[in-house]
Amino acid sequence: MAAAPKKKKNTNFSKYIKWFWILFASGIGAVALIFLLASWDVFGELPSFDRLENPQTNLATEIISSDGKTLGKLYLDDNRTPVVYSELPQNLVDALVATEDARYYEHSGIDARGTLRAVAYLGTKGGASTITQQLARQLFVGVRSNNIFETITQKIKEWVIAIRLERQYTKDEIIAMYMNIYDFGYAADGIRSASKIYFGKEPRDLKIEESAVLVGMLKNSSLYNPIRREELVFNRRNTVLEQMAKYDFISQAVRDSLQATKMDINFNPESHREGLATYFRMYAQGFLNKWVKDNPKPDGERYNIYLDGLKVYTTIDSRMQENAEEAVQEHMKRLQAEFFHQNTPDRNRTAPFLDITPEEVNGILERAIKSSERWRIMKNEGKSEKEIRNSFKMPTEMTVFNWNSPTKEKDTILTPLDSIRYYKSFLRTAMMSMEPQTGHVKAWVGGLNYKHFQYDNVIQGARQVGSTFKPIVYAAAIDQLRLSPCDVLSDIQYCIEAHKHGNMEAWCPSNSDGKYSGENMTLKYALANSVNTITAQLMDRIGPKSVVTIAKNLGITSNIPEVPSIALGTPDINVYEMVGAYGTFANQGVYVKPVMISRIEDKNGTVLYEYVPETRDVLSKDVAYAMVNLLEGVTQGGSGTRLRTTGAKDQSVYKEVVTGYPYEFKNPIAGKTGTTQNQSDGWFMGMVPNLVTGVWVGGEERAIHFKGIAYGQGASMALPIWGLYMKKNYANKDLGISEGAFEIPEEMSINIDCNKSSNAAMDKKKPGDDLDDLDF
Known part of the structure; x- marks a missing residue:
């Protein structure tokens, strides 16, 4: 009787086992079926093997310094x-x-x-x-x-x-x-x-x-x-x-x-408007936009500089770039504070503009209004001119540039018109540094802060160059007339006759102080102290056409009229061209076109572009060295002498904020300061054997300037940036910046060893003569 129930229990267990395997097999089959259906794209398209092999992701273009650092990236949505x-x-x-x-x-x-x-x-x-x-x-x-x-x-x-x-x-x-x-x-x-x-x-x-x-x-x-x-x-x-x-x-x-x-x-x-070398990175972006138009992919499609992961190798040295930006920030903050102190509405009813009428101020502001982004956007939206103009008078919350904030920004409420005037009040700057032997640009600072001042004054901005143009006149004279830095001319009133060299009327330039010493002086002394009458005599002897020709050979493409007044630096030229020109003097007479982009690779490392140097012989080695010798005189006894001092001699006139930096350079330095009419532009071109640097400082408008020459000259506005920059460079021995002398050619046919009687004129310079830098 007991055997029958036991048999029923075995039957039930077998049934469970059977169902377990059925369910297990069904599960395996279901999983297999799901994977099979998925592979047939039943649940939506799956990526092909080609896509798996080459997954498409947006890759940012990387801009790389000469020392292997990432300066920045160009991207739209993906910074990858x-x-x-x-x-x-x-x-x-x-x-x-x-x-x-x-x-x-x-x-x-x-x-x-x-x-x-x-x-x-x-x-x-x-x-x-x-x-x-x-x-x-x-x-x-x-x-x-x-x-x-x-x-x-x-x-x-x-x-x-x-x-x-x-x-x-x-x-x-x-x-x-x-x-x-x-x-x-x-x-x-x-x-x-x-x-x-x-x-x-x-x-x-x-x-x-x-x-x-x-x-x-x-x-x-x-x-x-x-x-x-x-x-x-x-x-x-x-x-x-x-x-x-x-x-x-x-x-x-x-x-x-x-x-x-x-x-x-x-x-x-990492954004396009922040970080290191922002102005240069925007130049690189413009370069790439032009390059991709002329250099398509093998399939004819155009490279996308924001998505294709290009690698752009540049000549910029990140360490020198950082030094340059720090030097600009340190000096311009102090200089701006002094400008604000001297040029407030309490002292000047047209501040920040000087020596112009309220009507002229209104004209400047009107042009700024009509060229503003606000005007363009509202015009495109179909707003009436009355509505647009009223919007410029409405108080608006905004973030503006401010030197005294740790972030260089300040939240405030201003009308758009007031903000235009506010930004006009800031002095601007530009700086470029280049290795003359290779043309490699090592540092590029186009302004104060790219986020707030997007105009690149290195290559976009061209301003009157003042006395920094005089060496080009001297170079033409020495080259064509075989003059020597030791040759002597008299500081007397000198006129170039009407109709001569294309003159419509007689041109009689005066010196900055309106006086003429009547003394004989060497060319070296005359250039060091920016004696206008001597430059005028040289211009008369060689003619404007010769000067323009040599300027073009030195890489200056800006318009230079063939008139005698260009001798005193009336042409508008940018920092980029001036650095290239001066580089020829340091490179023994060979012009090397400045280069910033050395190589471009695709994301796989294939080289797409490689720079080929552009060079040409402009001056003989002895003429080039004679020019270097002349320019060394500027820092030995001219307007650049303060580079060798511990600071200003008279702090009551030259406040530490501008000229009191303890440079104390002992090494050979060639350079030239420049200041234009009304102190609207201050320049300094400085050279050591393997580095040429140009600095410009001035207002956005020519009516924005210092009232007096003590602060408004190139030696106060621009030279300190060069001094600070070079101090930082020399502090880093790994940069290898020259501290030795310029190389003297083996066959030097031009006399640079002036005798004592010729040098006596150099000893006659009085304290304060380094201010004689203003050109009219």
Whole structure:
């Protein structure tokens, strides 16, 4: 009787076993069917093998300095510069694996154990997405949908793509791709941008705790934002460190030590208007825009400078660029403070404009209004002129440039018209530094602050050059007449007759003080002290045509009329051209066209462009050296003498804010100051054997200037920037800036060894004569 129930129990157990295998087989079949259907694009198109091999991501163009630093990037939406796996620090990889996918090296794209756990606990004990799945979603799937059916199909596609990725790439390549694709916020697309923006360093230099911050952000970079939510990110970083200890990537002692440290965020936002060499980077952008038009891809398509990941190698030295920007900032802040002090509405009813009528001021403001962005936008919107003009009188919240703020910005309320006048009151500057032997431009500062002053005065702005043009007259005279720096002329009133050299009337220039000493003086003394009458005599002997010809050969393309008055620097020329011209003197008479872009490569390293130097012989070696010798006189006993002193002799006249810098240069320096009428423009061109630098300072309008020459001359406005810049350069011996003498040609046919009687004129210079720099 007992045997019958036992037989029934065995039958039921067999039935369970049968159904288990049916369900198991069905599950396997269903999974296989789902993957098969997904591969047939039933759930939406999957990427082809070509796309898997070459995943399309937008890559920023990188602008690289001559010393290998990234100056900046050009991008639209994605500021991404990829790195290879070997450039990632091991601590970053360890943090990623420990936090996101501990069994990463054991699975083939899908973590079965993690998936079952996620299903069993409905995700409460962690998700199941592997690093490979996350990459698949980033590259090909996109943002999760709120629709349950779409979410499931997205997940299925994610699984299929992950498996394909694992077949197509190595584990190391997948990690590199994942770190390159992730958006860390603040235009930090990819690990390289994130490392630079949040820590100011390359990925390979990241410390363990820094890597932990970035890996912690992978959970949600918007939420775990170290700039906005420091405490939250701090805790998340420590969670990552905890995971690293859990999986034995670091010891418990290291974990405890690192968790106790503060986050050392070094925020360096990368934007087109901020960072190092902003003006130069905008020049490079313009260069590339022109280049891509004439240099298409092999398939005829045009390169996209914002998406194609070009690498632009430049001649700019990041260290010298930083020195130049610091020198400009230090001097211009002090100079501007003095300008504001001297030129306030209390002292001048037309401030910041001098020596013009209120009607002329209104004309300047009217032109500014009609050329403004506000006017253009409102005009395009169909606004009436009355509406537009009224808008310029409405108080508006705005952020303006301010020297005294740590950020150089200040929030305020101004009418747009008042803001125009406010910005007009700032003195502007430009500076370019070049290696004369190669033409390589090492530093380029186009203004005070690109965000607020976007006009690049290095190459866009051309202003009267004053006495800095005189060496070109002297060079023509020495070249054609075989004169010597020791030749003597008399400082007497000198007129070039009417109708001579194209004159409509007689030209009789005076010296800056309106006086004539009547004394004989060497050309070296005359140039050092900007004696106008001597320059006029030289101009008369060689003629304007010869001067214009040699100026063109020296690389000056700006318009120079063939009239005698150009001898005193009346032409408008930019800093870029002036530096190229002076470089010829330092390079033994050979002109080398300034170069900024040396090479362009595509994202794969293929060279697309390589600069070919443009050179030409302009002067013989002995003439070029004679010019260097003349220009050395400027810093030995002329308007550049203050470069060799500890500061001003009379602080009551020359306040420390302008001239009191302790330069104390002992090495040979050739240079020339320049000041134009009404002190509207101040120049200094300075040379050592392997570096030529030009500096200009002035107002946006010629009516914006210092009233007196003490502050308004080139020796006060521009020379200090050169002095500060060179002090910083010499402090870094790795830059290799020359401290020795200029090379004397072996066959020197021009006499530069003036005898004592000729040199006596140099000794007659009185204190304060270095102010005789103003040209009319």
